[in-house]
Amino acid sequence: MPTRRVLRIDNDEDKVVLKTRTRPVKFPNPGLKQLAKDMLETMHIANGVGLAAPQIGLSHRIAVVYIPPEVEEHEDGTTTETVPEQIYVLINPEVVKASDEEEVGLEGCLSLPGWYGDVPRAAWVTVDYQGLDGKRYRIRKADGLLGRALQHEIDHLDGILFTERIRDLSTLKDYSKEKEAETESAEH
Numbered sequence: 001m002p003t004r005r006v007l008r009i010d011n012d013e014d015k016v017v018l019k020t021r022t023r024p025v026k027f028p029n030p031g032l033k034q035l036a037k038d039m040l041e042t043m044h045i046a047n048g049v050g051l052a053a054p055q056i057g058l059s060h061r062i063a064v065v066y067i068p069p070e071v072e073e074h075e076d077g078t079t080t081e082t083v084p085e086q087i088y089v090l091i092n093p094e095v096v097k098a099s100d101e102e103e104v105g106l107e108g109c110l111s112l113p114g115w116y117g118d119v120p121r122a123a124w125v126t127v128d129y130q131g132l133d134g135k136r137y138r139i140r141k142a143d144g145l146l147g148r149a150l151q152h153e154i155d156h157l158d159g160i161l162f163t164e165r166i167r168d169l170s171t172l173k174d175y176s177k178e179k180e181a182e183t184e185s186a187e188h
């Protein structure tokens with residue numbers, strides 16, 4: 001399965017592509033399944049929770065999101081999965097409703113590895129999208145990591161970068177050489 005090069009915010013040529021608004025995906029689309037596979041593989045190898053098509057140089061309205069499972073650890077060292085992993089292939093996604101309430105959280109991006117900053121996002125969003133089958137689906141009131149990942153990826157599809165959402169740019173820091181990189185922050 002071929003993985004793709006991830007474009008970077010700090011590369012001028014890449015940034016032009018990242019800043020380009022995507023075109024809607026039309027159905028039927030024979031190349032779509034393979035593209036989604038490649039995007040999932042590229043995201044997993046980079047340990048990301050999301051990847052949008054512009055990040056691999058394509059101005060198509062498609063993104064993938066991976067939310068890891070929640071695991072409970074017991075005293076005897078065994079673990080139980082309390083919430084299963086969630087994998088989404090989002091074609092033509094749109095935010096159709098968003099909370100007025102805002103949450104500020106540490107956020108990163110696979111197009112700027114190691115860097116994290118405080119990004120304000122709606123506390124929850126409802127998102128409509130099409131699946132690989134072309135059918136319409138809805139994710140209702142997604143909050144937490146999923147809500148943040150959806151907003152981050154849909155921003156990518158509109159040519160908006162997380163660095164543009166940061167109000168206090170002094171919070172944008174390179175954590176790659178610090179232990180804090182192992183906090184709960186996640187790259188999209």
Ligand code: ZN
Nearest residue numbers: 109110111188
């Ligand atoms: Zn990103």
